[in-house]
Amino acid sequence: MRARTDPYKVDNASNYTLGDWTTDIQLAQQAHIDAFALNVAYRDNLDSILPLAFQAAANRGFKLFFSFDYAGHGAWPKDSVGTMLTKYRTLPAYFIYKGKYFVSTFEGPDSADDWIDLKSQYNVFFMPDWSSLGAKEALLRGGGVADGLFNWAAWPWGPQDMDTYTDASYLQYLNGKPYMMPVSPWFFTNLPGYNKNWLWRGDSLWYDRWVQAAFNKTTPGIIDSTEFVEIISWNDYGESHYIGPLYDKAMEAFTIGQAPSNFAKDMPHDGWRMFLPYVIDLFKTGTATITQEGLTAWYRLSPGAACVSTGTSGNTASQLQIEFSPAEIVQDRIFFSALLTSEASISVTVGGVPQSGGGWTWKPDDRVGVYYGSVPFSGTGNVVVTLVRNGAQIAQINGRAIGGGCLASLYNAWVGSAPVAGSVSRSPTLPLSQQTCVSGIGVNNFGGLCGYACQFGYCPISACNAGRWANPSQHPRKQVSRDTQLLERMQVTLASAHGSAIMVIALPPEERWLSASALAIFLDFRFLSELE
Template identity: 60%
Template sequence: MWLFWLLTALTCRVQAKAVFAHFMVTNSENYTLADWESDISLAVTAHIDAFALNIAVGDTANSQLANAFTAADSLDFKLFISFDYAGNGAWSQDEVYDILSEYIDLDAYYITDDQPLVSTFEGPANAADWTYLKEYFNCMFIPDWSSLGAKAALELGTADGLFSWAAWPWGDTEMNTYTDASYIQYLDDLPYMMAVSPWFFTNLPGYNKNWLWRGDHLWYERWNQVLFLDPPFVEIISWNDYGESHYIGPLRDYAFAAFSIGEAPYNYADEMPHDGWRAFLPYMIDLYKEGTATITQEGIVAWYRVNPKTACDTGDTSGNTASELQLEFEPYDIVDDEIMYSALLGSTADVTVTVGDTELTGAWTSTPDGGIGIYHGSVSFSGLTGDVTVVLSRDGASLATVAGKAITSDCTDDIENWNAWVGSALSSATVSATPALSVSDQVCVNGTGWENFEGICGFACEYGYCPVSACTCNLMGAQKTAPNATGVEGYPIAGEDASYDGLCSYDCNHGYCPPSACSTVSAALSTPTVSDFTLPRHRYGSIPAPASLVHNLQYHLHTKLCRPNSHGPPFSLAFSGRYYGGSSPTPVKK
């Protein structure tokens, strides 16, 4: 009997996966109880498990916490507190104690592994406060201390896990998972909270914020990366941060205070809904949490900017930001004039896009393995303006139509709006389609790597060998049959380091041995002092730093803080393991 109870107790303590949405409480100051109930109902429909309630010290909107917990309790939804140490300054230990004392024991407070979850936005200087707070409240503490990076954050000794704010790509590149990999390495078996975000644009001079990060295909890409990395927690940034354009919740005109307080040149969220980004969340969240999901209703989501990228003044917006020690670009150099679309389908279908009087035949750039799941693609609208219509059809019959906002060269105050318009439409017909393989039985079938790793990662990842320390997996699927093993032993070329080792071993053995990275002759390897996966950086607006400099994590300072001299940590990654011969790869299954 004692063994039964022991096994039962251990089973109960298995950490269930969960998806949260970052909720800016400061934007809820004018909410009624009905508004909270509305937002929570939408989150429940999207299969989101909880709101992470971001609260800044001294914010009068914090009085809304009572309404939030009342609404959550009535709708069987969960909430947890995320203390913002950047917005209005640091929280004192006593202030945190008072807030947690009031809410942490409520039924609607989120519990994981028998402990209430607490998070932060920044605040590593106050890490010592959490020694007492954790002991008193028996909470699981998973802060965002991205300004330090994983290694230094863990060395503070109080975090039970870590949340990384790195959710956006650099420059004109697509999103990679190198920052995630560094966290996973240092956390070892501790929980990692992975950030997912659809967009980023802010123009709030009052907060010293005015930049754009590329978001064109980000919402689709990042969820595929979640499936591959399989973290215990995912946090969507955000539900309602309108000032940074990454909201997935509804627009509320009485929640737009950031635009006046932040001295925005115009309200770039007005009439720019993002609700469509929630349309396929039930499927993706179920796929992430359960490994499988069933499609009962097909549909399509489309998003795009409503101004051609060189139509009007940039508004002094930069692509990337020197405040994050990044090399800056003109914003029009990092985004494309494209209409992006994703479709949730039980079998292949066609997509047609019309801009004004011009009809464009869409194509899928990515399709789900086995044909069931999310398809993705885009078409260029360069040189075109007018009303936008996106039609999903099969065998000539329309399934769903998105009637979008017009693309125009007439900009508000002659300033580009770098925000996205998002729309969605679902088919009226019901279907029942489930992918043949669970995610746990899938491997990477499409991947890439930074610079010199692009080719060797692209080859290896296609056949399931996709080490997260060196490569980014773009798509999961059934194991493919690799080219026959040749018996050729591959090594990194002279002067490279062990990050190439496993990839060269695998690739050369299967017939791909590019001389720019790999050789069949063993050579002395270098000992890297920085990561191979660094990016060019700016140091407070000076000349571009060499690419060999340590990469600053793409850590974003929101609300009311801008620290142009903030420094990130050394970006250290585990080396990829060496692959030793054989006729089949060592797939990375999740």
């Protein structure tokens, strides 16, 4: 059984009642989320907040655990961590994993040695996020004190879609220890008071990461390592990746952070929870049953180039990234997904004008499951997304209008959803374990080779990103090209000599004709899996 968790910013809940906590927990349970990771910063007014959280969770049979935030208000003193664990870890709602109290962090690698004593004294299973170090160095800190690792890198770099290269690095170095994979739908922040004003590409991210999580589920050698998925986040409104409901009394970050506007106001993200029961069950068990069909759509209300005067960057130099104009990162498209038991067509209008140039990008192999697509938008006006089956409308989203200028929502997403009337009960024909990859992509030099090799089920996570699964009997593997066969059979050793890489290749004499281009691509594969 793999647990699903959501980071929950406790400082945003300072005005919550028991009823508010209960509502959030009920919504999380409806989405098949197992626990909230309580992000707690040092010096937050925790004793006035946490008792209500633990009471509500205990009443509902829900689980909570601490994620100690070492960045928000500075490092946690060791004794203060101990006080928190003493007070709360034995409460009925606290999450226990393998007989130990589960604890995570947001950063804090300089305090790694504290956890040597804390682990033994409080019987802790310790799974920190020390992403600033990378997986290899994180596992060395505190003499190897981490029992597993959480990775905060949930967003793509620059004008690219999300890949699994960082996941692969963690899985390689963890070598069987538990991995907590991050999944997030979006990232935009403009909080000058916190020195934060950047975005990372969202766009197809919510769909892409669930595909990648499912791929991890089916990939030999890493199935037992990807033990957890953590959704970032439930209620971090200031970074625009919330999937929980909006509360006016939880928006203090916009005032404290001196935001130019409250870019979460009237920008619901609840629709991103609509298909979570299905994809979470799919990840946990390898199969899932559709009991309610539906449609979800998300998009920005302003064109990508409209808000350049706000100073937002794509990527951020604060994390040693090359910065881009936001218009180079985000795509002016309306994105949509549907959970269906049989095929349906999709259409989009903006201001009453049909939008062309898009549609479904991915459909399940047997047409049962999650569909995904997008369409570029032009013009302004109300957005209407319609789902039609057999000539009849079965679901429609009437979304907020897209404007021509920079609106108060800035680069945040508006998310809507609509159910299909009636109940159903249908599962995919085959579980994930009996399906194979039939499509994938790679970046830069990996593109061609991944695009070809993945269609035959060979899609290494360190180099390629799987895009689609299918019944292997319906997609028989053709003869793989000579280059690809040889790449799988080569024994390659990399060494460093005077700053250059030396390749020692063991091939039968008759096969030493291998093309230089294929060798160059394979060399890139090896470097990617070796370097952080």
